[in-house]
Amino acid sequence: MLDHNVDLAGVPFEERSFGVKEAAKILGISRTRVFEKIGTGALKSYKDGGSRRVTGKALKLYRESLEAEAEAEAQAA
Structure with a gap:
């Protein structure tokens, strides 16, 4: 569970790590869809003990890939 006492203000988004539930909220999709x-x-993700984690960098790359895919489809139409 996220420790809300940790100050992440100075940590860039790409360097942060999120659980599947948090990643789903960031992407606006369900946990099932994230899995x-x-x-x-x-x-991309990694396992830390029993938890599946997704980095901010992985979330950014995923969004960029979706945007590139949408742009390619728009140009093809």
Whole structure:
């Protein structure tokens, strides 16, 4: 669980680490969908003990890939 006493103000988003629930909130999708994206390799993650973690960098790369895909589809139309 996220320790709300830790000050992350100076930590860049890309260097932060999020649980699946937090990653889902950031992306605006369900936890199940996050696990699907991890399973297909579209979203990189790592395991820390029993927890699955996603870095801010991985979230940013995933969003960028979606944007590039949408742009390519728009240009093809």
